[in-house]
Amino acid sequence: MGVILxxxxxxxxxxxxxxxxxxxxxxxxxxxxxxxxxVALYAVxxxxxxxxxxxxxxxxxxxxxxxxxxxALMTAGLYVISFLVIVVTVLTSVGTISAxxxxxxxxxxxxxxIRRWEIVVGKWLGHALMMTVFTILxxxxxxxxxxxxxxxxxxxxxxxxxxxxxxxxxxxSLTMLGSSLMSTLANGVVxxxxxxxxxxxxxxxxxxxxxxxxVATQIGIISSLLMPSEALWRYASALVQEGGGRSTIMQAFxxxxxxxxxxxxxxxxxxxxxxxxxxxxxxxxxxxxx
Amino acid sequence: xxxxxxxxxxxxxxxxxxxxxxxxxGLTLQVKRGEVFGFLGPNGAGKTTSIKMILGLVQPxxxxxxxxxxxxxxxxxxxxxxxxxxxxxxxxxxxxxxxxDLHGQLYxxxxxxxxxxxxxxIERVGLTESSTKRLKTFSxxxxxxxxxAMAMLPRPxxxxxxxxxxxxxxxGRRLVRDVIREACDEGTTVFLNSHLLSEVEVTCDRVAxxxxxxxxxxxxMDDLSGGLVRVEMRLDPVSDELIEGLSRWxxxxxxxxxxxxxxxxxxxxxxxxxxxxxxxxxxxxxxxSPQHLTLEELFVNIMQDQPESAVGEVQ
Numbered sequence: 001m002g003v004i005l006x007x008x009x010x011x012x013x014x015x016x017x018x019x020x021x022x023x024x025x026x027x028x029x030x031x032x033x034x035x036x037x038x039v040a041l042y043a044v045x046x047x048x049x050x051x052x053x054x055x056x057x058x059x060x061x062x063x064x065x066x067x068x069x070x071x072a073l074m075t076a077g078l079y080v081i082s083f084l085v086i087v088v089t090v091l092t093s094v095g096t097i098s099a100x101x102x103x104x105x106x107x108x109x110x111x112x113x114i115r116r117w118e119i120v121v122g123k124w125l126g127h128a129l130m131m132t133v134f135t136i137l138x139x140x141x142x143x144x145x146x147x148x149x150x151x152x153x154x155x156x157x158x159x160x161x162x163x164x165x166x167x168x169x170x171x172x173s174l175t176m177l178g179s180s181l182m183s184t185l186a187n188g189v190v191x192x193x194x195x196x197x198x199x200x201x202x203x204x205x206x207x208x209x210x211x212x213x214x215v216a217t218q219i220g221i222i223s224s225l226l227m228p229s230e231a232l233w234r235y236a237s238a239l240v241q242e243g244g245g246r247s248t249i250m251q252a253f254x255x256x257x258x259x260x261x262x263x264x265x266x267x268x269x270x271x272x273x274x275x276x277x278x279x280x281x282x283x284x285x286x287x288x289x290x
Numbered sequence: 291x292x293x294x295x296x297x298x299x300x301x302x303x304x305x306x307x308x309x310x311x312x313x314x315x316g317l318t319l320q321v322k323r324g325e326v327f328g329f330l331g332p333n334g335a336g337k338t339t340s341i342k343m344i345l346g347l348v349q350p351x352x353x354x355x356x357x358x359x360x361x362x363x364x365x366x367x368x369x370x371x372x373x374x375x376x377x378x379x380x381x382x383x384x385x386x387x388x389x390x391d392l393h394g395q396l397y398x399x400x401x402x403x404x405x406x407x408x409x410x411x412i413e414r415v416g417l418t419e420s421s422t423k424r425l426k427t428f429s430x431x432x433x434x435x436x437x438x439a440m441a442m443l444p445r446p447x448x449x450x451x452x453x454x455x456x457x458x459x460x461x462g463r464r465l466v467r468d469v470i471r472e473a474c475d476e477g478t479t480v481f482l483n484s485h486l487l488s489e490v491e492v493t494c495d496r497v498a499x500x501x502x503x504x505x506x507x508x509x510x511m512d513d514l515s516g517g518l519v520r521v522e523m524r525l526d527p528v529s530d531e532l533i534e535g536l537s538r539w540x541x542x543x544x545x546x547x548x549x550x551x552x553x554x555x556x557x558x559x560x561x562x563x564x565x566x567x568x569x570x571x572x573x574x575x576x577x578x579s580p581q582h583l584t585l586e587e588l589f590v591n592i593m594q595d596q597p598e599s600a601v602g603e604v605q
Contacts, residue, residue, distance in 0.1 A: 006398070013395045017381075024383045104379035108440065111345045112396040113369040289307070289348040 010114045014122025019130055022092050031088035031134060038084065039141030042077045047149050049073060070152035075240050077142040082164055082233045085135050089171045090191050093127045095184035096176060097285065102184070106290050117282045124176055124278060131168040139164055156239040163236040163267070170228050170270050171195070173277035180284040194227045202230035224262070228270045231262045297323045297448045297479035298344060300355030300362070305339050305348060305503070313339040314503030316353065321496075323447075326470060326480040328494035330487070330589065336503035337483045338376060341450050345373055358447055369397065372441035372449035376456075378433040382426035386417060386436050389425060390443060397444040411439040415465065431462045438469055448479040455489055467493055491585040499592050507592055514592075515583045519558045523551045524576035525568065532571065539564050555580070 022028045053069050097120075100106040109119065139161045147153045154160065174194065178187035205220020207213070224231035238261045298321040305314040314336040321327045331337050342348040344355060346363040360367035380389060387408060394404040412421045415435035425433065434454065441449050451470070455463045470480050470493050484490050490497060491511070498508035507514055520542075525532070526549055533543055533551065542554040555561065558580055568575050583591075 009398065010396065013392070017392060021381070021383065104375065104377060105381050107342075107347060107375040108373070108380060108393065109396065110347055111368060111371070111373045111375075112393070113365045113367075113398065114396055115365050287349065290342065 007115070007118055010118040011122040011125060014109075014114075014119055015124075015126035015129065018096065018123045018126025022127075022130055027088075027092045028130060028134070031084070031092070032137070035081070035084055035088075035134070035138045035141070038080060039138065039145065042080075042142055043145035043149065046070075046073055046077070046146060050150050066150065067152055070146055070150040071154070071241060074142060074146045074152070074154070075237055077146070078139060078160070078164070078236070078240060079233070081135075081138045081142055082167060082236065084138065085131065085164060085168045086171050086195060086229060088134060089127070089131050089168045090175050090188065090195075092130070093123075093172055093175045093179065094188045094191065095179060096123050096127065097179040097281075098182065098184045098187060099179075101288070101290055104290075110290060116286045120176070120180070120278070120282045120285050124172065124281075127172050127176075128169050131172060132165050135165050135168055136161055154240050156242055160236050160239045163232055163239065166267070166270055166274075167229050167232040167236070169274055170232065173274045173281070174227065177277045177281045177284070180281050180288070195229060198223050198227035198230040201226075202234065205231075224266070225269070228266065228273055231266060232270060235262045235266065295323060296320050296356070297325075298327075298355070298357055298481065300340075300344065301353055303340065303343055303353035303355055304351050305336075305343060306351045312503065314343065317343075317500070317503055317505065319498055319505050319508060321479060321481060323479055324474070324477050325495045326474050326482065326493055328490035328497035329481060329483045329500065330485065330490060330497055330585075331500040332593065333485065335501050337500060338452055340500070340503065341373075341452055341481070341483055345371070345450065370444050370447040372444060372446035374434075374437045374441040374449075374451045374454055376452040378430075378437040380425055380433065380437065380440075382424065384425055385422050386412065386425060386428070387421045389436060390439060393440050394443055399444065407443070408439075411442060412436075414442075414469075415439045431458055434458060434462055435465065438466065442469065442473065445476075446473070446478055448481060449473055450481045450483070452483045453485070454482070455484065455486055463489065487585040487589055497585070499589065501593065511582065511585065511588075514588050517557055518583055519555050519561075520581045520583060521553055521555055521561065521564075522546075522577070522579045522581065523553070523568075524549055525551065526574045526576065528573075532568075532573065535567070535571070536564070549576075 050066075050070065050073070054066065057066060095102075100109070110116070139157075143153065143157055171191070175187065175191050178191055181187075182190065201220050201223020203220075204216050205224070208216025208218075208220055298319070300317050300319055303314060303317040304312075306312050317336070317340050329337055329340070339348055343350045344357055344362050345368065346365070349363070355362045357364075357367040357371065381392075384392065390408045390411065391404055394408065399407070409418070409421070412418055415438055417432060417435055417439070420428070420432065425436065428436065438451075438454070441451065451466070454466045458466075467489065470482065473480055480493075482490060482494060496508065496510050497514065499506045499514075521540075528545065528549060528551060533545070536543060536551070536553060539557075539560050540553050540555040542552075544552045546552055555564070561578060561580060565575060565578055
């Protein structure tokens with residue numbers, strides 16, 4: 001019992017340190033400002049677009065329900081948020097282990113009565129909590145401004161945000177594993193490359209599903225298994241559309257449109273993916289000499 | 291003495307980096323509780339790697355050891371262990387007081403205890419006025435002071451200081467020396483890793499010379515000098531015959547000037563005999579002053595005796 005409490009304490013200390021470091025180093029503020037600017041731009045853009053759309057409707061030309069129009073724009077807004085969340089996740093955590101080893105600050109931390117895994121889990125938790133707050137703020141910004149302006153809301157808001165948080169956590173776990181293996185710079189390059197791969201793979205899968213090409217679909221599935229971020233976005237996007245009442249119009253082509261939707265098992269896979277990566281990060285970190 | 295009586299004990303601790311580079315060949319040493327132990331050796335002798343293995347920062351390739359009666363690498367063993375790493379690299383975005391508070395938390399020191407102890411430590415190292423400043427604004431000397439405060443935070447039973455005085459001004463060096471002495475008075479074992487021999491000479495009870503990660507010699511200053519003593523003699527007159535006659539009691543005879551000779555006696559006990567002989571020779575003896583060998587002389591002597599072949603790349 002005492003051992004567990006000790007571990008919780010140490011994990012807590014490291015996660016608070018991680019949170020505070022991101023805050024002090026202004027990375028988080030930069031992300032928040034960028035996100036804030038985007039949400040504001042989105043709200044302004046949505047306001048004018050929605051007004052114009054309603055005019056078209058009242059003039060009798062419009063064929064879409066206003067609800068669908070709002071849903072499409074909100075999905076687009078969330079797509080940008082999803083991208084921003086991934087970028088901020090990578091930028092804040094890319095050097096969380098490697099930079100600490102390079103600078104030698106790890107010497108004072110790891111020479112304390114702390115286990116190596118407590119350091120890894122503490123850091124992971126600190127970043128994960130920070131990104132959860134960030135994701136909720138950003139997604140809420142888009143959803144609330146949509147609701148205030150158009151009165152439209154999706155019934156799946158909470159689960160959508162949860163999937164976006166999972167997307168961030170998946171990226172975080174991969175970035176941390178990289179950070180325990182590589183230099184900060186190399187890790188940044190590799191993580192963005194893997195993300196790019198998943199992105200392209202996701203597209204290939206969409207095409208594959210539309211053209212009913214098995215090979216293309218499989219390429220997409222494999223890339224999603226390697227890096228679930230893009231597929232999670234598609235899952236979140238499908239949730240938003242479900243919440244808004246899906247329609248054929250949404251089958252139009254675009255990054256926030258889902259042809260091939262991941263199954264619920266993919267959520268379970270993503271959680272396992274996170275845990276396995278975290279486990280490997282601990283293993284690698286356990287063997288490192290400082 | 292039983293094993294539990296040692297603060298630090300290692301047996302054939304060995305580290306090979308990347309499969310080829312031998313950093314520490316096989317370190318076997320014992321440090322008693324409460325002593326100030328000097329760990330000496332030329333650059334690249336494996337001093338820092340040895341400390342890091344004892345502290346669990348580097349995994350030994352083979353061998354083992356105990357820290358405060360617990361296996362090295364066990365985090366519990368480090369609960370009452372202070373460590374000031376070389377180069378003092380800390381989280382520079384922190385304020386000095388925050389920095390100590392963080393490390394206090396990592397040591398598991400209660401909030402009340404931290405509140406009471408941290409301002410005192412900051413005062414002890416002379417940083418009260420800078421306690422709310424960011425570490426990145428600190429000079430090297432100030433960083434070393436705050437690092438010392440960190441090392442003393444857990445009321446350590448053992449404190450490791452890795453080159454604590456390199457590149458510091460005399461004030462900084464004196465502070466380190468005073469802190470070591472105070473720690474020692476409180477019963478703390480001090481493990482001092484240094485190549486500044488004059489520092490070690492004035493602070494350490496016992497020293498170990500290491501080279502290529504092996505202890506070549508360990509003991510008190512007296513043990514290490516092996517009874518050799520340097521004597522400065524003021525005599526009149528000094529002749530070549532006299533110098534030849536003196537050589538039966540030792541060697542290294544140097545004529546410093548017209549009247550002063552310096553020589554190394556193999557045994558301090560022979561000094562009265564030398565005196566009687568000199569007087570018998572009709573020489574007027576003004577002074578015979580024995581001086582122990584400096585650590586620097588010992589260091590050079592010991593290191594020179596070691597064949598280079600002890601160096602190793604594993605094939």
